[in-house]
Amino acid sequence: MRAILRGLCPNCGGDISDERLELGLPCERCLPKIDEELLESTNFHERLLKVEEALRKTGTLKEFKELAKLERDTKKFIEFFKKVTGYRPWSAQVAWAKRVLMGKSFVALAPTGVGKTLFGIVMSLYLSSKGLKSYIILPTTLLVKQVSERLEYLSRRLRHHKPTIIVYHSSLSTKERELLLERISKGEFDLLVTTSNFLARHFEKMSELKFSFIFVDDVDSVLKSSKNIDRILALLGFNQEILSKALELIAIKRKIAYYLSTQKEVPRDVEESYERISGEVESTLKKIRHGCLVVSTATGRPRGLRVKLFRELLRFDVGSTSEFLRNIIDSYKLVNEKSRETELVRLVKRLGPGGLIFVPLGTSEEYLNHLVEILEANGVKAAYVYGKERKGIELFQKEEVDVLIGIAMYYGLLVRGLDLPHIVKYAIFLGVPHFRFTAELKEVSPSRLIQIAFSIREALSQDEKERLDSLVVKLRRMIGLLDQAKLQLLIEALKEGRKLEGFLGRLQTMIMELQRILREVMSRREVIDVIENKTMTVIREINGRKYFLIPDTMTYLQASGRTSRMYAGGLSRGLSVVLASDEGLLKKLIKQSSLYSEDIEWR
Structure with missing residues (x-):
């Protein structure tokens, strides 16, 4: 048929x-x-x-002529990619290229190591070689330097139309930075590479510039400041008038969503405002020739109204969707606290150079130095990264040390800011990466409090569930209205016990009420049993205080992902070893990581 x-x-x-x-x-x-x-x-x-x-x-x-044109343009990009890298792009990279060539902005949904950054680099070179301005935004100075080296290497293969590239980072001398800032303000470049901090600090120097392509590697770091959204959109060619109109439309959509969620009729004047403003936005968008934005996968859920500008103006969402494609042996060994360091030395000596060693969040710099001393006493060249102490990265990059030690923290430099696939072969975790908080809950973030409230519902009476649910629903709605800066202000005020005013003050009072309810119910034995048996949390007594420990699975996946990267022959094989002394916490990590990807098999 x-x-x-x-x-x-x-x-x-x-x-x-x-x-x-x-x-x-x-x-x-x-x-x-x-x-x-x-x-x-x-x-x-x-x-x-x-x-x-x-x-x-x-x-x-x-319309078929547009399809044929896209196919011709894609073939040119593939040939360009082969020329500068020496091999064909992967199917995902070809699909991304087609979107860019069609002028469509999007989130590059792909796991660590499959070539998102390389795609951004090559596409920027390709467009820049055609006289179109491109901008690569990276989270750290270290990554800016690494991308700069790759750009230099790749651009050597371009005989004609070599683009003018400016790379700006904080390690340059004062004179070099001043000269580059002047050139940037005049637009004397085809391709610009900076950190996200540069965008915030020096936007005025480049506010008159317009870019055809912007690639944001690690969008989470950029969206820490909601003003960066306005800045990126301005650099793509959107003026203040369309930004204001789009924000007005977003606010009206929120009103309509509220009426619908409460099963109330949407007032006629709200409907009319929606029709009028959405029409104005559509009409204005047709007149604007704007650039294309590609962002790497966002792992957090950005907050506030402004992040929705991407949906209204560029037709894509920056959400929390993530995919995991790994070629990593996930392994573990149960060891006691006393033998953990001995086992670490044995493993490193057996595996050789190219290792990353991760210690739990909260580990002191003194202990990192202690590990370096132990390893070097056993013939292993080691260095550590802690705070502003980053010399170890340069030594590791030059292969002057065998292993690099750092903190297992999601935004840590070794977890997200390191891209050395030709060096890193394995990762060792000295203990299960985890969060921990006390039963007082003072240091727990609002989002984590809501997660805890959800996880303990089963142990409560019907009346308690309803009271807790009502509070949590209100909190989630109010927290969703905050941008990152206001959320951080709220978190700091809660930690310091400082009273806020207005909307934030009301929100603070509600969070403190949730803390009080949770403290009360979590003192009961039946609730403790539910937490231990039915959630991803374990309860431990440390130095006479009760702590709740939760495996930091996202940090584990991101950190272990450093060992497996995409290259011409496929996805390289990596090794991850967790040396765990807490079997309960390890089991929670194994269970939770399996929920993220069915391909993860622990051994």
């Missing part, structure tokens, strides 16, 4: 048979006769161009 598909002809937008669509052909009205030679062509690119020519001859060529 054959089917007729309405409105899907790739040329005229009319009805088309499934048979024609499967062959990549337009409908019978556009192309009544099909040449046998055309059907014999097995090469998709070749067939597409032949169909375009046939449509041109019959005088029915319409």
